[in-house]
Amino acid sequence: MFGSSLQTRREAGDFSALADRVKAGNVPALSRLITLLENQNPSGIAVLRLLGSGPHHAAVIGITGYPGAGKSTLVAQLVAAYRRSGMKVGVLAVDISSSVTGGALLGDRIRMQKHTLDPNVYIRSMATRGHHGGLARAAGDATVVLGAAGYEVILIETIGVGQNEVEVMDVASPVVAVVAPGFGDEVQAMKAGLLEVAPIVVVNKGDLAGADTTLRDLRDWCSTVLRTVATTGEGIPELIAAIAEHQRLRDLQGASARLIRKGAGF
Ligand SMILES: Nc1nc2c(ncn2[C@@H]2O[C@H](COP(=O)(O)OP(=O)(O)OP(=O)(O)O)[C@@H](O)[C@H]2O)c(=O)[nH]1
Numbered sequence: 001m002f003g004s005s006l007q008t009r010r011e012a013g014d015f016s017a018l019a020d021r022v023k024a025g026n027v028p029a030l031s032r033l034i035t036l037l038e039n040q041n042p043s044g045i046a047v048l049r050l051l052g053s054g055p056h057h058a059a060v061i062g063i064t065g066y067p068g069a070g071k072s073t074l075v076a077q078l079v080a081a082y083r084r085s086g087m088k089v090g091v092l093a094v095d096i097s098s099s100v101t102g103g104a105l106l107g108d109r110i111r112m113q114k115h116t117l118d119p120n121v122y123i124r125s126m127a128t129r130g131h132h133g134g135l136a137r138a139a140g141d142a143t144v145v146l147g148a149a150g151y152e153v154i155l156i157e158t159i160g161v162g163q164n165e166v167e168v169m170d171v172a173s174p175v176v177a178v179v180a181p182g183f184g185d186e187v188q189a190m191k192a193g194l195l196e197v198a199p200i201v202v203v204n205k206g207d208l209a210g211a212d213t214t215l216r217d218l219r220d221w222c223s224t225v226l227r228t229v230a231t232t233g234e235g236i237p238e239l240i241a242a243i244a245e246h247q248r249l250r251d252l253q254g255a256s257a258r259l260i261r262k263g264a265g266f
């Protein structure tokens with residue numbers, strides 16, 4: 001009896017020590033916690049609860065699209081841009097080792113390489129967990145952990161093909177759908193699926209033939225369609241501005257909804 005309460009107390013102490021290290025921005029501590037949460041470890045969940053109480057203001061931005069559209073190259077450019085404005089940036093690359101592109105993980109590492117030495121950039125890949133919704137939950141939990149650790153922008157890259165990946169995007173706002181020119185069938189499929197969850201569409205590889213046609217095609221469908229060349233950085237300032245504008249409108253809508261609720265006495 002006495003022993004078990006001592007153990008409980010010791011565990012509680014361990015939990016709060018881990019939570020404190022995460023809040024102090026300790027990278028090994030937050031990595032450990034994210035791993036615990038990926039495995040749905042009860043200790044991890046207990047620590048997450050300790051973090052959940054404080055306000056976190058991290059912006060969570062989703063980057064989704066078909067394999068090879070240039071998502072990681074785009075993410076690397078966004079990381080650079082947010083770092084230039086002094087923000088601490090987290091990147092969650094979800095299920096990037098797609099069966100379609102094979103060695104994508106290695107490619108992603110190379111594209112992100114220059115950022116891995118920056119102590120204000122945290123990059124982590126998260127793999128698909130077997131059960132339904134598990135990956136989305138783990139990614140959502142990871143954004144809470146990173147927010148508590150002081151990351152101001154969290155970019156989540158995912159391949160927008162399966163239901164699992166689309167669910168991951170529930171935790172992001174806005175979601176940016178990335179498409180490359182000349183993928184006619186994929187653009188049609190995106191219209192049916194991805195574009196519903198993505199208020200911003202990027203036609204990346206804007207340097208390739210066919211970009212204009214794809215842009216025109218998508219502009220009939222979605223109000224914010226931008227052209228980027230992720231390999232050179234062209235169009236990135238415009239994308240950053242579109243993301244900021246979306247966040248501003250969303251926050252305004254949230255604030256007015258709260259006012260209406262207050263006025264109605266809810
Ligand atoms: N020409 C051109 N090539 C690009 C551009 N952006 C990315 N690429 C190239 O496209 C290839 C795929 O880029 P990634 O950034 O790995 O694409 P991804 O969407 O992250 O790929 P997955 O993670 O496998 O789905 C790489 O060889 C990039 O160098 C661009 O704007 N123009």
Ligand SMILES: [Mg+2]
Nearest residue numbers: 071072096108
């Ligand atoms: Mg990638």
